Amino acid sequence: MDKTVYTALILGSTGLIGDILMHNLLASDCYSKIYAISRRPLGFEHPKMVNIVADYYSIDDYIKDLKVDHFYSCIGSTKSKTPERDIYYQIDHDYPYKVSKYLINNKLTNICIVSSIGANSKSKNFYLKMKGDLERDIIKLAIPNTFILRPSLLLGKRGEKRLLESISSFVMSVLNVFLLGRLKDYRSIKAEDVASTMQKITTSQRKGLHIIQTEKIKELA
Secondary structure (H helix, E strand, O other): OOOOOEEEEEEOOOOHHHHHHHHHHHHOOOEEEEEEEEOOOOOOOOOOEEEEEOOOOOOHHHHOOOOOOEEEEOOOOOOOOOOOHHHHHHHHHHHHHHHHHHHHHOOOOEEEEEOOOOOOOOOOOHHHHHHHHHHHHHHHOOOOEEEEEEOOOEEOOOOOOOHHHHHHHHHHHHHHHHOOHHHHHHOOEEHHHHHHHHHHHHOOOOOEEEEEEHHHHHHHO
16 A cells, blocks of 8 residues: 655744654655745755745745645744733734635645643633634634644753743653642643654544643653
8 A cells, every 4th residue: 555645834843842843754754845934944954845934924925825735833932032912822823823724725634733731712821811712713724634732841952041941841840740640631741742743643544623632642652
């Protein structure tokens, strides 16, 4: 039986998860072409990669006619980098939603997005509400196979230093052992595990909507 080969688009290819995912896809025989969106050139070339240098305002012209099999959204900012809530919401919600709408018009069949543990559109917490809004709106698009990952605190080597996250990572490494039962989903998780599960779940034969939390992400990885 011939092995199916896909094309993919990654939004957030320079982030902690996105960078790992991009290199995993480039190394995989399952993909023939990877489109990677970034605000600045990625700084390297690969025969299977097309680097789309664009932002929220300029992306339309690049993707309005683009057809891909899989869309991966790993994009996400932080409060320290984007203190203005309107801009934060635009990056984390509006941007992936905009790209998704274009791609579904071009017959997208599989989407996989990184959300957050505790995401809830009715939450009073801005971040959790924003992620919940994204989940709600992506689901409404009714893309045939929709995979939403809800990881807890991410562990991994970032390009920039984040003191608070470093402290949180240390604290969580101690607390993880005490998080049992349903609380296991709040244990910290390696970015590598999230990236691995994104690829495996999206290239699997699973159909429909799947919302996957921390412990299941680890299991699938």
